Amino acid sequence: MAMCVFACLFLCVDVCVVLSLGVARLLVQHAFVTMWVGGLLRWGLLLLVTCYYPDSPAWMRSFEGFQTVTVHCLLYPAYGTLLWACGRSTVELFWGWQTWQGVSKHFISSSLWSITCCVTCGVTSGEMAIPYYTGKITDWIMKEDEPEAFSNAIKIMSILTIMSAVFEFLCDLIYNITMSLIHTSIQKQVFECVLKQEVAFFDHTSTGEIVSRITTDTNTMSESLSEELNILIWYSMRLLFLYGFMLLLSVRLSIFTVLGLPIIWIIPEFSGRFLQGHSVKVQDSLAKANKVATETFSCMKTVKSFANEDGETERYRMHLEATYALNKVEAAAYTASTWTNSMSNLALKVSILYYGGQLVAGRDVSSGDLVAFVLYELQFSSALEALISYYPHVKKAIGASEKIFEYVDRKPDIPPEGTLAPDALEGHVRFNNVTFAYPSRPGENILKGACLELKPGKITALVGPSDGGKSTIVRLLDRFYHPQSGEILLDGKPLQSYREQYLHEKISVVAQEPMLFARSITENIRYGKEDVTDEEVEAAAKLAHAHKFISDFPKGYDTDTGEKGSKVSGGQRQRIAIARALIRRPQILVLDDATSDLDTESEHMVYQALLRDSSRRTVLLITHRASGAQIAEHVLFLRAGEVVEQGTHDDLVRKNGAYAEFLRQQNTTFHRYTDAEAADLPLA
Structure with a gap:
């Protein structure tokens, strides 16, 4: 023994x-x-x-x-x-330090935390005294003496009950407000951390997965922890006060109760570990399903044009079935955990009743004290059972938060930001022997020792076949990526030595397929430059030859462009994007085939506006059309990541080299073969 x-x-x-x-x-x-x-x-x-x-x-x-x-x-x-x-x-x-650190940091920062603790103490201390006076009433009934003790106990119990109800209301109110603040703060922090990541992060991380982490996972974690933290605080205080009263009534019964607790604690620990790991798999599977849905909705026109609605539905169904299978395992594990917890608690209660009866028979405790102790023990077991039953939920929340706090703790793979931000910038750009490969394809060099120069106040055209590295040069100039070797100089200083915000204020890029936000045309043109006036917005639109069609809309500049600019045509979208770039008054303007959807007249008017304004800035014009190259004062012909030829348009045509051959291929008309000619062609 x-x-x-x-x-x-x-x-x-x-x-x-x-x-x-x-x-x-x-x-x-x-x-x-x-x-x-x-x-x-x-x-x-x-x-x-x-x-x-x-x-x-x-x-x-x-x-x-x-x-x-x-x-x-x-x-x-x-x-x-x-x-x-x-x-x-x-x-x-x-x-699970990541989860609790992230949550407690926001929780403790709120001034409501101390108020919540104080009110919780008030609630628990009020409720805990009720069984004690119930035991006193039992002793009075058994002895039938001291009539004033009965009335006093009833009065005190009534007062404590009312106080406990009031404190409980205040505690719930304060707690719910605090958790709402925490949820908002965490979601905002995750969003900010994702925005700070390097562009390569978005190359290998899908939009659907990111959206799932920011919305679904943060909601799952916040909802779980908001309930679990409430129970953790509430029942932890109850356990402390309950056990204090139990010790006052009977030390031996209290020790006997504690001896049975390790068994009750060990079971949920093992089940909780399994649920935590399985929760990560569930969240990953759900993120994949969200990725399919987001990708399908964002490419809805393509899906419908290829009549692939059934195919996308089948893909989504397969991911949902995989998630459902994982959810079934999780539900079975949670049910088994709950059942074992209940059985162990039942065994503990029966043992305490038996041992308590032995103590009453030996007159070690009074009948009233035993009644009070049993009431305390029932509440103690109930509180402990609640904590244990919600322990798997806490582990699930920790599992759901792992990916969230991976984003929060992830350090962007960006070199240290520079400090240069000169008041005057000439816009002289030079690429010296630049070699670059995308992080997703490290063995495939897109640029191979490329050398080029963009002179201030000049229009430089960058021409070449597809996959030659033209857009890659733009991304390097915008500092989305960093070259593996060589250097990029801006006004004679390394590009990375400039402050990033300053750099993006001085460089404006218009892509071939520019993205517009689901906002008004005015808000899109003013994007990132909220302090400009309506007159400046209109002036930029006129330079981009966009004012006329904007004015023809019923709502004019207040017209909503739709998601990604879906409510305007491709040419209109490009001209709005050009206006958005011009309103910033950049020192370096890059047009990455930004007039490909414009008709000849509109393209000519845009180029004329650029010519009138080009003396104040450096312009890089990436184009496949001869009309674009003809207005440039300097032409760079890029092929397979190398600058093969450079000079003026007329000089390169007279040279009759790679650039002239490229133009001839562009101007080659389609020839329809006769049946006899087609018969002589080699089979593919």
Whole structure:
């Protein structure tokens, strides 16, 4: 019997210390410090129990016993340190530190936190006194004396009940407001962190996945944690007050109750770990389904033109079925966890009733104290059961948050930002032996020692076949990517030495397929330059030859362009984008085939506007048309990532080289073969 008592005491102390250290890891950022200090503290407490408990086994007090306790306490810290030394991720190993750090940072920053704790203490302390006075009433009924004690107990119970109800209302109100602030703050933080990532991040991460993380995952985490944190705070305070009253009534019954707790705590820990890992799989599967839906809706015209509605529906159904299969496993695991928790709690209650009856028979406690203790124990078990039942939900929320806080903690792969922001910028650009390959295709060089120069106040045309690297030069100039070798100079200084915001204010790029936001035309032209006047917006539209068609709209400049500019034509979209670039008064203007959807007359008028205004800025014109190259003062012919020829349009035509051949191919008319000619053609 003495051996069993020692084993229960040893296990109880060990579990309580482990859980206390788990809470400490949630509050202290330095995980390795808490892990090792906690391990040493655990080792010391267990050695004290072993050495000073009179009935501890002899072998436990020997060197072998000390060695066993040492391995038992320090194995986990050593394992975590080994993982860290090997370069493995140890963040979620330390009790889901990412999630709790991110949530508690916003929670503690709110001034409502202290108010919530105070009100919670008031609620719990008021409710906890009610069973105590119930026991006093029971003693009065059993003894039938002290009539004033009965009335006093009733009065106190009534007052405490009213106070508890009022405090509970205030606590719920304050808590819900606080959690709403937390949800908004986390979602805003994730959105801001995603915007700070480098462009390469968006190349390998789909839009659907990002949207799923920002919306679905943050909602899942916030909704779960808002409920679970409420229960955690509420029932944790209840447990403290309940156990305090239980100790006042009977120390032996209280110790007996605690001895059964390790079994109840161990079961949800194992089930919680499984649910946490499975929750990550569910969120990943859901993100893939959202990716399909987002991609389908954004390309709806293409889907309909190819009559592939059934194909996209089938793709989406397959992803949903995969998510459903994972959800079934998760539901089964959660049900099994809940059932085992309920059975273990039931066994504990029966044991306490039996032992309490023995104490009453031996007159160690009164009948009233036993009634009060049983009421406290029922509430204690209920609170503990609630905490345990929601523990898998907490693990699920931690699993859902892993991807969220991966985005928050991810450091953009961007070189240190420069400090240059001169008041005057000439706009002289030079590429010196630039070699570049996209991060998604590291072995395929798009630019191979490219050398080119853009002179201030000049229009330079960049011409060449598709996949030659023309758009890549624009992306490097806009500092979306960084070359593997060579250098890009702006006014003789490295491009990375300039402040990024300053650089994007001085460089404006208009792509072949510009993106417009689902806002008015005025808001699209004014985008990123909110301080410009309506007169400046109209002037920029006139320069881009867009004022006439905008004025023809019923709502004029207030016309909504639709998602990605779907409510305007391709040519109108390009001219609005050109106006958006011109209103910034950039020192360097890049038109990446930005007039491809314009008719000849509109293109001519846009070029005339550029010629009138080109003396004040550097213009890079990427084009496939001879008309665009003819207005340029300097032409660069780019092929296979190298500048093959350069000079004026007329000089390159007279040279009759690669540029002239490219123009001839552009002007070659389609020839329809006769049946006899077609018969002589080689088969593909």
